[in-house]
Amino acid sequence: MQGRNRHHDGKSGGEFKSRHIVGSRPNRYWIERAAAILFALVLWQAGAMLLNRKLLLVTPVAVAQRLVSLCAEAGFFKTIAFSFARIMFGYFLALIIGCVLAIIAGRFHIAEVTLWPFIHAIKSVPVASFIILCLIWLSSRNLSIFISFLMVLPIIYTNMLQGIKSTDAGLLEMAKLFRVGLLKKMKYIYLPQIKPYLLSACTISIGMSWKAGIAAEVIGIPDGSIGERLYEAKVYLSSADLFAWTVVIIFVSILFEKIFLFLLKRFYMRLEKS
Amino acid sequence: MDIVVSDLVKKFGDNLVLDRFSATMERNGITCIMGPSGCGKTTLLNIMMGLLHPDSGSVEGVPHLKSAVFQEDRLCEAFNAVSNVALVCGKKADKTQIKAHLESIGIDDFAKPVGEFSGGMKRRVAIVRAIMARSDIIFLDEPFKGLDENTRDETIGYIKDHIGGRTVIMVTHNADEVKALGGRLIEM
DSSP states (O other), rough: HHHHHHHHHHHHTTTHHHHHHTTTTHHHHHHHHHHHHHHHHHHHHHHHHHHHHTTTTTOOOHHHHHHHHHHHHHHHHHHHHHHHHHHHHHHHHHHHHHHHHHHHHHHHHHHHHHHHHHHHHHHOHHHHHHHHHHHHHHEEEEEEHHHHHHHHHHHHHHHHHHHHHHOOHHHHHHHTTTTTOOHIIIIIIIIHHHHHHHHHHHHHHHHHHHHHHHHHHHHHHTSHHHHHHHHHHHHOOOOOHHHHHHHHHHHHHHHHHHHHHHHHHHHHHHHHOO | OOOOEEEEEEETTTTTEEEEEEEETTTSOOOOOOTTTTTSHHHHHHHEEEEETTSSEEEEEOSSSSEEEEESSSTTTTSSSHHHHOOOOOOTHHHHHHHHHHHHHTTTOSSSSSSOOOOOHHHHHHHHHHHHSSSSSSEETTTTOOOHHHHHHHHHHHHHHHHHTEEEEESSSEEEHHHEEOOOOOOO
8 A cells, every 4th residue: 555655646746856956056956847848938939029920920018018908807707716616517517426326336346347338438529519409408507617618527526536545555454443424435545546536637637627617618619708708809810819819727726726726635635634 | 361362274266374273372361482484474464354255264262452563563664653543542542642652662753654653663652552542452463573683672671561451362473472472372
């Protein structure tokens, strides 16, 4: 068990390790990454200048200018809030239902077998097929909730089930012998054991929920969504708008991921110290 | 009523670990089971704890409330020593009392998760956990593994002081430990 935990900590802690190694020069990690981003931006700027066709590839400077003007627009934050609320609702719904289903499947083998075809179907079917199918069932306003839910559910379910299944049998035997109650078992045994799986599932699925949710909005074109703005950028052949909104999506997605993972890790720190 | 083990047989694949083993162990007393590695001591203990089923034979008279020091420490590594002991102490876990028990065998770091403890410290936490749990019988599977001589003697003293009339069954392959803990000896 300890070996497995270390492996997983190592997985999520790869970033940590590399930062730790350069501990004598703490800023090096960030300097390296900033330099890499700067290099990519320079390459992009040079490429756009060489091509010299705004329609095909807009310069990063033009994107930055468009971004600034977008921020000043009246409906900018409302548009972000519209998409954010729906995509995150779908995400949290999938997180809760995925965890519950994984607990049931971990406890009852028949439930795992029964769920298997559904989970695999959701994993394998292309997101575009789901979006078109769901457009028949749902209003386009709520399509992104369902699509982000569908994309996140199998990731959460599969990771959580794997975590539950890999719970140390020795600790469970100990809990049985000492007659430890279910709530204490959850706190002391299951939650710490699933920690690397949960963190890994959350990290992967937040980005996925944004990609799928925005794709659903681009196809469904609900009023006041980021997807609608991307669709308009396509219709009006505005590369600057397309890139600027893409930057917004990436920024919001990463910001949410960092905040959510920070809170999750804090929850675990408190749990372990209690 | 004594604990009666009758004609226990346990096989793992083709490996016959217990071959019609029988013994009687005194209730509310100390019994030490000694034998070389691989003779089936841990298997016998696991059957008595109800964690393994024998292929045939029976065990009678084992009290319902059990506690144990397993061959491995089986601690919740992310939690501190006090939490690990409190886990098995029921709703009325008295943290001051737990700390006093831990301190009495040299564990005074209550902040660190036990995952950061040395092997010997983990072993002592596992021993305090078994002693403080509400139980009528305590199973000890090589409980002093990894302890130096002084710590081992201290720990044996701690166990003797806190048995409180409960049944103790200890498995070991070390004659000195049997001598120090006392009680009846069964050789396998």
